[in-house]
Amino acid sequence: MKNLKYIYISLGILALTACNDPEDVDLEPEVVAEALVELNAGSADFSTYVSLGNSLTAGFTDNALFIAGQENSMPNLLSTKFALVGGGAFSQPLMNDNIGGLLAGGTQIEGFNPRLVFGGAGPVDLEEVVGPVASTTDIVLNNPTGPFNNMGVPGAKSFHLIFPGYGDISKLVEERANPYYVRMTGATPNASVLELAMAQSPTFFSLWIGNNDVLGYALSGGDGTNLITDQPTFDFAINTLVTTLTSSGAKGVMANIPYVTSIPHFTTVPHDPIDPAENDFAAQVPTLNTVYGALNQVYNAMGETARVVVFSDSLNNAVVIKDESLTDISAQITGAFNANPAFPVFVTQLGLSEEAAPLVASLLGATYGQTRPATENDLLVLPSSNVIGTVNEASFAALSAANLPPEVAGQFSVEGITLPLADKWVLTPEEQDEIKIATDAFNATISSAASGASLAFVDANQLLQDLAQGGVTDGDFTLTANLVTGGGFSLDGVHLTARGYALIANEFMKAIDAAYQSNFEASGSLFNIGNYPTNYSPALQ
Structure with missing residues (x-):
């Protein structure tokens, strides 16, 4: 997923043209406009x-x-x-x-x-x-x-x-x-x-x-x-x-x-700019929903249903954002994964060994402790259009330094999709x-x-x-x-x-x-x- 881009804002220019066809000529008698009053400054002095x-x-x-x-x-x-x-x-x-x-x-x-x-x-x-x-x-x-x-x-x-x-x-x-x-x-x-x-x-x-x-x-x-x-x-x-x-x-x-x-x-930038028809995004939806499915189980168990993320392969998708007004449940996410005996098997589906489970649990908790899908009530700043769907190099470097393979580090560093958009890109x-x-x-x-x-x-x-x-x-x-x-x-x-x-x-x-x-x-x-x-x-x- 590295260097992919999933958002394109299509903007057009309106052309204003003057019609000179004969049928558009006004043949009515010209109406003489009433003379306007002479301009004066009133009580204002505009000299300086x-x-x-x-x-x-x-x-x-x-x-x-x-x-x-x-x-x-x-x-x-x-x-x-x-x-x-x-x-x-x-x-x-x-x-x-x-x-x-x-x-x-x-x-x-x-x-x-x-x-x-x-x-x-x-x-x-x-x-x-x-x-x-x-x-x-x-x-x-x-x-x-x-x-x-x-x-x-x-x-x-x-x-x-x-x-x-x-x-x-x-x-x-x-x-x-x-x-x-x-x-x-x-x-x-x-x-x-x-x-x-x-x-x-x-x-x-x-x-x-x-x-x-x-x-x-x-x-x-x-x-x-x-x-x-x-x-x-x-x-x-x-x-x-x-x-x-x-x-x-x-x-x-x-x-x-x-x-x-x-x-x-x-x-200008909508809350749901991710078009499944662009860049084969639809083909990645099953994988994304598998990853978020594990998180959604924790969200649902905690009654945090507004944080649930489900991507569609046919409709435009909302970006995932960090919302600092939300309670930080990083520790609960990490704890839930570490306590789940099936989590190491889930980790192997990402191409990692079962021994990586504690690391992945910690990374998932730190990343998604204050996140949710954007809604129509959120405002995305205009420069976010150049960021959404791209790989965040700082995140990629940090995950690589944590010994995740480059492919996995890239997959978890896609802005607004696997990496929640930072606060600077969104007005909640x-x-x-x-x-x-x-x-x-x-x-x-x-x-x-x-x-x-x-x-x-x-x-x-x-x-x-x-x-x-x-x-x-x-x-x-x-x-x-x-x-x-x-x-x-x-x-x-x-x-x-x-x-x-x-x-x-x-x-x-x-x-x-x-x-x-x-x-x-x-x-x-x-x-x-x-x-x-x-x-x-x-x-x-």
């Missing part, structure tokens, strides 16, 4: 606009930051409309290319890679389509010169915006700085994002922050490596940001945090509840802060829920939350497409109209989202 936030503010898309994405960022789009009513120049810390990725002294920074592109069946790395590429944006050698009106920092949490030294390159090793922000601080590496924003004396600001305070936990499958921000810290950060930004009379607009269940990063219902509770509490803080300062407010949470629950229509286009085909979300399943950013920019303008009596919508000044792409060509470099 500064935007603060994270990757959604920076223009991050397709798992990278690059020039084209930045040019279609929500704040940069807004600045073009603000310029029509007195808005000034808008500067961004542009990357050096359309490849994406970051270097430090010529070396690629781990985790800061070139962008994703569509590979015909789904998202793939740019290099898989165009061959070797080299990022050229180097945080040591070629940082741009500020000040910057777009202060969106990919990866930033709420408190990072008020954190001194977040742009200090010397603190990267201890992970107390952000490479993207290093590019923005220039000669003031200790200055916070808020300080650099206030140094520009903004007359208007946008603030969309807080997503990463819960998203980091979600992206890591709730495995504890990236914790949800505690409520007092979040409240202090938001209130400090709003109080400071409005201290000189600036007006602004804020947006809240979407639920993770609204984004395709968590909704309990973890989802933690995220929702925190999101609701954070959104209450954001809403209260916006209301208290009489700021415009965008319910981004509801907008993205609408995308996920049937789609949002803007003009002639309807966007959904489907990966690749929906048009709203980019290939990483988290960030928006250029068209999605145009959609959210329209929502920001509508909120500004409501709060400050401007008339972007009534004057016909909203964006035609169809003018913005849903994907970028691999040739764009």
Whole structure:
């Protein structure tokens, strides 16, 4: 079973075509549209606009930051409309290319890679389509010169915006700085994002922050490596940001945090992706059910029927996952097998000697003490699609070191099938509840802060829920939350497409109209989202 893969997510592109056939020509008399009112800013002063936030503010898309994405960022789009009513120049810390990725002294920074592109069946790395590429944006050698009106920092949490030294390159090793922000601080590496924003004396600001305070936990499958921000810290950060930004009379607009269940990063991979027709999986079902049959006897005896695993040779199968909320019954599994006089005979069916029975009992207990089949209530993170059905090399090495033959070590190391998926690949219902509770509490803080300062407010949470629950229509286009085909979300399943950013920019303008009596919508000044792409060509470099 080594190096086999049992999951293939088939993704297509929807082609939009215009029909020029004679019968489609409208022969009705042209209707002259009623003249729209003249655009005005209302009580807002857009002369110095500064935007603060994270990757959604920076223009991050397709798992990278690059020039084209930045040019279609929500704040940069807004600045073009603000310029029509007195808005000034808008500067961004542009990357050096359309490849994406970051270097430090010529070396690629781990985790800061070139962008994703569509590979015909789904998202793939740019290099898989165009061959070797080299990022050229180097945080040591070629940082741009500020000040910057777009202060969106990919990866930033709420408190990072008020954190001194977040742009200090010397603190990267201890992970107390952000490479993207290093590019923005220039000669003031200790200055916070808020300080650099206030140094520009903004007359208007946008603030969309807080997503990463819960998203980091979600992206890591709730495995504890990236914790949800505690409520007092979040409240202090938001209130400090709003109080400071409005201290000189600036007006602004804020947006809240979407639920993770609204984004395709968590909704694309099904809980039952194992197709028995792929890679002769059906032929392996009897063997798998023999192994799990022994475990199922223990589960049933203990009344743990939700842990029972039975594979089908005709229907899609759920992956097997580790669920840390379950009681650990490793010792009971091992004890039950060691006490069963028939277990040594079972072990011989695996090609091992009867003397290996205690070792196998111990390994089975350690592996399956907190496992169960995934259900439709579990959310598998998008990268799990590249893991399910592959051999986990670390597991293979460990089992081989325990003197299991390579064939057996491989058979018991197949991700999601014989080796339960680790916590980082799955959000269980309990973890989802933690995220929702925190999101609701954070959104209450954001809403209260916006209301208290009489700021415009965008319910981004509801907008993205609408995308996920049937789609949002803007003009002639309807966007959904489907990966690749929906048009709203980019290939990483988290960030928006250029068209999605145009959609959210329209929502920001509508909120500004409501709060400050401007008339972007009534004057016909909203964006035609169809003018913005849903994907970028691999040739764009």
